[in-house]
Amino acid sequence: xxxxDVVIVGAGLxxxxxxxxxxxxxxxxxxxxxxxxxxxxxxAAQGGxxxxxxxxxxxxxxxxxxxxxxxxxxxxxxxxxxTSEAPGNILELQSMGVVFNRNDKGGIxxxxxxxxxxxxxxxxxxxxxxxxxxxxxxxxxKYKTKILYEYFVTSLLTDNGKVSGVVAYDIKNxxxxxxxxxxxxxxxxxxxxxxSSNTNxxxxxxxxxxxxxxxxxxxMDMEFVQFHPTTLKSTGILVTEGARGExxxxxxSLGVRFMSKYAPKAMELAPRDVVARAEQTEINEGRGVxxxxxxxxxxxxxxxxxxxxxxxxxxxxxxxxxxxxxxxIPIRPGAHYSMGGIKTDYNGRTAIEGYYSAGExxxxxxxxxxxxxxxxxxxxxxxxxRAGIDIAEYLKSxxxxxxxxxxxxxxxxxxxEKLKKSAGKERHGLLKSELQEEMRANVGVFREENxxxxxxxxxxxxxERAKNIGxxxxxxxxxxxxxxxxxxxxxxxxxxxxxxxAILRKESRGAHYRTDFPERDDSNWLKHTLATxxxxxxxxxxxxxxxxxxxxxxxxxx
Amino acid sequence: xxxxxxxxxxxxxxxxxxxYKEYTVEDYPGMTVLNALIKIKSELDGTLSFRRxxxxxxxxxxxxKINGITKLACxxxxxxxxxxxxxxxVEPLANMPVIRDLIVDQEVFFDKIKxxxxxxxxxxEDEAHNRFKTLKEGEKISQxxxxxxEFKNLTGNEDTPNCILCECCYSECGGVxxxxxxxxxAALAKLYRYAEDPRDNDKNGSRLVNGSMPNGFxxxxxxxxxxxxxxxxxxxxxSIVRLHEKSVKNSITFSxxxxxxxxxxxxxxETGRLDEIKVAxxxxxxxxxxxxxxxxxxxxxxxxxxxxxxKLIKDMEDIRLAYKELDLEDKL
Numbered sequence: 001x002x003x004x005d006v007v008i009v010g011a012g013l014x015x016x017x018x019x020x021x022x023x024x025x026x027x028x029x030x031x032x033x034x035x036x037x038x039x040x041x042x043x044a045a046q047g048g049x050x051x052x053x054x055x056x057x058x059x060x061x062x063x064x065x066x067x068x069x070x071x072x073x074x075x076x077x078x079x080x081x082x083t084s085e086a087p088g089n090i091l092e093l094q095s096m097g098v099v100f101n102r103n104d105k106g107g108i109x110x111x112x113x114x115x116x117x118x119x120x121x122x123x124x125x126x127x128x129x130x131x132x133x134x135x136x137x138x139x140x141x142k143y144k145t146k147i148l149y150e151y152f153v154t155s156l157l158t159d160n161g162k163v164s165g166v167v168a169y170d171i172k173n174x175x176x177x178x179x180x181x182x183x184x185x186x187x188x189x190x191x192x193x194x195x196s197s198n199t200n201x202x203x204x205x206x207x208x209x210x211x212x213x214x215x216x217x218x219x220m221d222m223e224f225v226q227f228h229p230t231t232l233k234s235t236g237i238l239v240t241e242g243a244r245g246e247x248x249x250x251x252x253s254l255g256v257r258f259m260s261k262y263a264p265k266a267m268e269l270a271p272r273d274v275v276a277r278a279e280q281t282e283i284n285e286g287r288g289v290x291x292x293x294x295x296x297x298x299x300x301x302x303x304x305x306x307x308x309x310x311x312x313x314x315x316x317x318x319x320x321x322x323x324x325x326x327x328x329i330p331i332r333p334g335a336h337y338s339m340g341g342i343k344t345d346y347n348g349r350t351a352i353e354g355y356y357s358a359g360e361x362x363x364x365x366x367x368x369x370x371x372x373x374x375x376x377x378x379x380x381x382x383x384x385x386r387a388g389i390d391i392a393e394y395l396k397s398x399x400x401x402x403x404x405x406x407x408x409x410x411x412x413x414x415x416x417e418k419l420k421k422s423a424g425k426e427r428h429g430l431l432k433s434e435l436q437e438e439m440r441a442n443v444g445v446f447r448e449e450n451x452x453x454x455x456x457x458x459x460x461x462x463x464e465r466a467k468n469i470g471x472x473x474x475x476x477x478x479x480x481x482x483x484x485x486x487x488x489x490x491x492x493x494x495x496x497x498x499x500x501x502a503i504l505r506k507e508s509r510g511a512h513y514r515t516d517f518p519e520r521d522d523s524n525w526l527k528h529t530l531a532t533x534x535x536x537x538x539x540x541x542x543x544x545x546x547x548x549x550x551x552x553x554x555x556x557x558x
Numbered sequence: 559x560x561x562x563x564x565x566x567x568x569x570x571x572x573x574x575x576x577x578y579k580e581y582t583v584e585d586y587p588g589m590t591v592l593n594a595l596i597k598i599k600s601e602l603d604g605t606l607s608f609r610r611x612x613x614x615x616x617x618x619x620x621x622x623k624i625n626g627i628t629k630l631a632c633x634x635x636x637x638x639x640x641x642x643x644x645x646x647x648v649e650p651l652a653n654m655p656v657i658r659d660l661i662v663d664q665e666v667f668f669d670k671i672k673x674x675x676x677x678x679x680x681x682x683e684d685e686a687h688n689r690f691k692t693l694k695e696g697e698k699i700s701q702x703x704x705x706x707x708e709f710k711n712l713t714g715n716e717d718t719p720n721c722i723l724c725e726c727c728y729s730e731c732g733g734v735x736x737x738x739x740x741x742x743x744a745a746l747a748k749l750y751r752y753a754e755d756p757r758d759n760d761k762n763g764s765r766l767v768n769g770s771m772p773n774g775f776x777x778x779x780x781x782x783x784x785x786x787x788x789x790x791x792x793x794x795x796x797s798i799v800r801l802h803e804k805s806v807k808n809s810i811t812f813s814x815x816x817x818x819x820x821x822x823x824x825x826x827x828e829t830g831r832l833d834e835i836k837v838a839x840x841x842x843x844x845x846x847x848x849x850x851x852x853x854x855x856x857x858x859x860x861x862x863x864x865x866x867x868x869k870l871i872k873d874m875e876d877i878r879l880a881y882k883e884l885d886l887e888d889k890l
Binding site for chain 1: 569570571572587588590596599600601603604605607608609610611612613614615616617618619633635657658659661664668671672675676677678689690691692693694695696697698699701702703704705706709712713715719720721722723752755757791
C-alpha cells in the first residue's frame with residue numbers, strides 16, 4: 001500500500017505538465033503509467049502547437065477560429081482561456097528547454113494549419129510532440145519525480161464523495177498495489193484503438209475514460225470522433241497536417257485538387273472534419289486511387305521537404321514504400337482524436353471532489369464537435385498546467401476524511417485471477433479486430449441510424465462473447481496478455497458509449513455527420529451529451545448547456 | 559506466402575534457461591516484424607511477450623534484435639528480412655538483463671539518462687514562470703529572440719533532440735560491453751544536446767566536468783556502432799566527439815582521455831611522430847605508465863618496443879603548417 005498526496009495517471013504531455021507544476025512546488029506527486037513516459041502517444045504528434053505571437057495575429061482571432069472550428073459546440077469560456085494563455089504557455093515550455101524552429105526575426109517559426117486564419121502553429125520540424133514530450137519528461141526528472149512505470153491502473157476509488165486513490169497492477173511482477181491519494185489526475189489519453197485504420201498507438205485504449213464512467217463520472221460528447229484526413233493508406237500512420245500547412249495538394253484519381261468543390265477558400269487547409277468528408281466522398285464516388293486519395297508534396301522540393309517534413313518523408317518510405325520527393329503519398333481518413341472525454345471544468349475538476357482529468361482523456365470542452373489541428377498539444381499543456389495549479393490549491397484545504405478501501409485491491413486481483421482460470425475459447429485479440437472493423441464501417445466518417453444500430457448489435461454480441469475470453473498467459477512476469485484483455489473490455493465499453501451517443505444526436509455537427517440528418521440543428525442539439533451508466537450498467541444520457549459568451553453560432557463555411 | 563518467426567523465449571517463473579520457439583505466419587504486403595509478432599500473440603500464442611506502442615518509429619518501445627541486428631520491429635519490413643535471411647529471428651536487446659522473452663530491464667539505461675542532468679541548468683524556467691500571463695483583450699506577448707544559428711546543432715534531422723531513447727545504440731555499444739558503468743551513447747548524446755543549448759546556464763562547465771569523469775564521454779571506444787544502428791539516423795558518436803572538442807577548448811583536461819588526446823597531438827606537433835612512451839606517461843602519469851608495462855613488455859618480446867628518443871621527421875614544417883591551419887597550436 002502506497003500513499004502520496006497526488007497520483008497522476010498517464011505520462012503524456014498533460015500528465016507530465018501537471019507533474020512539473022506540482023513537483024516545482026515540492027508537492028508529493030507520483031506518476032503512474034502503463035508505459036515508460038517517453039513511450040506515450042503525445043510523442044507522435046507531428047505538425048504544431050498553436051499560439052498567436054505575430055504582431056498581425058491576435059489571440060482573439062485564435063479564439064474565434066477555435067469556436068468556429070468546434071462548430072459552436074466548444075465552451076467559449078474555456079476556449080478563451082485556451083487561446084489567451086497559449087503564448088504564455090509556449091514561452092514557458094521554451095524556457096524549460098523545448099526547442100522550436102526559429103523564424104528570420106529570431107522568434108518561434110510558425111506554419112499555417114487547417115481552420116486557422118493566420119499561420120500560428122509553432123513547430124519543431126515535423127516532430128513537435130516528440131520534442132515537447134521529451135522536454136517535459138526531462139523536467140520531470142529535474143524535479144526528481146517518482147515514476148511508477150509499467151503499472152496498469154484498474155480502479156479509481158472514492159469515499160465520502162471524494163477521491164481516495166487508485167488500484168494499479170504492476171505489469172513487471174503481477175502484483176496489485178493500492179495507491180492512496182487526496183487528489184488523482186487522469187491524463188490517460190484517447191481511445192483510437194476503438195477503430196481499425198487509426199493513427200493511434202496500440203496503448204490508446206480509452207482506459208481512463210472507461211474507469212471514470214465505471215466510477216460514476218460522466219463522459220461528455222463522446223460521439224465526436226475526429227478522423228484525420230491524411231493517414232497512410234496501408235497502416236493508418238499519421239501524415240501531419242503540417243504537410244498541407246507547407247503547401248501540399250490533395251488530388252483525386254483525375255489529378256484534380258478536389259477541395260475547390262468543398263472548401264473553395266480554405267482548400268486543403270479547411271478543418272479536418274471538412275477535408276475528411278471531402279476525401280471520403282471522392283473515394284465513395286469512384287474518384288479514389290485504390291481506395292485512397294493522393295497527397296502531393298513534390299512541388300515543395302527536396303530541400304524544403306528534408307528541412308520541414310523529414311519524418312513524413314521517412315515514414316512514407318518505410319511504411320508505404322513511397323518516396324514523397326518523387327511520388328504522391330496515398331492517404332485516407334483514419335480515426336485520430338477524441339473530442340469527447342471525462343467531463344471537466346477549465347481547472348480539470350470533475351464531478352468527484354479531488355478527481356481531475358486533463359488532455360485528450362478530458363472534455364473541457366475546448367474542441368466541441370471538431371478539433372483544429374495544433375490545438376490538442378496546446379490543450380494538454382494549458383489544462384495540464386491549470387490542473388496542477390488547482391490541485392496544489394485544493395491540497396491546502398483538502399480534508400483527510402476519506403478511507404482507502406483496501407478490499408478493492410483484492411477485488412481487482414480476483415478479477416485477474418478469474419480471467420486466468422477461465423476455460424473460455426474466445427481470443428481478445430480477434431474480438432478487438434472485429435470490433436474495430438465494425439466501428440470503422442458503421443460509426444465512421446459518415447453515419448446513419450440503421451448502420452449504427454447494426455454496430456450496436458455487434459457490440460452486444462461481442463459483449464456476450466467477451467464473457468468467454470480465455471487467455472494463454474498464466475504467469476505473473478510481464479503478462480501483457482492479461483493487460484490486453486482488460487484493455488479490450490475498456491474499448492468495448494467506449495465503443496458502446498460512442499455509438500449510442502451518435503445514434504442519439506440526430507443532427508450533423510463537426511466530425512459527427514449523419515447522412516439521415518445532414519444539417520446542424522441548433523434549436524435542438526446545441527448542447528453537450530453526458531453519458532453515465534445506470535445500476536444495470538446500461539448507458540444513459542443527460543445533457544448540459546454550451547457556454548456561449550462572445551460568438552453567436554453562424555453557418556460554418558470555409 | 560508463409561514464413562517462419564523464430565522467437566527467443568524465457569519466462570523466469572518456468573524456464574531455467576532461454577529457448578527458441580518457431581511460429582508460422584501468413585505474410586501480407588507491407589507487413590512489419592511488429593505486425594507479425596502481434597499476429598502471433600493474438601492468434602497463436604498469447605504468452606509471447608514484447609513491448610510496443612506507437613508502431614510508427616517514434617516511441618522507441620519495440621527495439622529488439624532482428625536476425626542479429628538491433629532494430630525497431632515496427633519499421634522493419636518482413637519481406638526484406640525474409641529475402642535476406644529466409645526467417646525472422648527475434649531476440650531481446652543486449653547489454654541489459656532480460657525480464658522475459660523480448661523484454662529487457664531498462665532501469666540502468668534510464669538511470670544513466672538521469673545521471674547526466676538532462677535539463678537546462680540555471681533559473682530560466684522560473685524567470686519565464688514569473689513572466690507568464692493570461693492575455694487580456696488586445697494584449698500581445700513579446701518573446702525572447704534567439705538567432706537560428708544558435709540552435710543549428712539542435713534542429714537538424716540528425717541532431718540529438720530527435721533521439722527516441724529506444725536503446726538500440728546502447729544494445730550495440732562496444733563501450734558498454736567492456737564497462738557496464740559506461741554511460742553509453744544515448745545519455746552522452748543527451749548531455750551534448752544540453753551542453754550545446756544556447757539557453758543552458760552552466761557557467762562553471764559542470765556538465766563537461768562531470769562528463770569527463772570515469773564512465774563518461776572519454777570512455778567511448780569509437781566503434782561507431784551507435785551511429786550504424788540508430789533507427790532515427792542520429793550519430794551519438796559525433797556528439798561524443800564534439801564533447802571531446804568542447805572540453806579541450808574549455809580547458810577541462812583533467813581526465814586521462816583528454817590528456818591522451820592532447821599528448822598525441824603535441825607529440826605529433828613537436829616531432830611529427832607518435833612518442834608512445836611519452837603519451838602513456840602524459841595520459842596516465844606514473845601509474846598509467848606502470849599499468850602499461852605488461853603490454854610494453856609483450857611488445858618488447860616481439861621486437862616492437864618504441865624508440866626511446868624520437869628524431870624529427872623530414873617535412874616537419876608541413877605538419878606544423880597543418881596544425882596552424884587547423885587552429886590547434888594555441889590549444890596545446
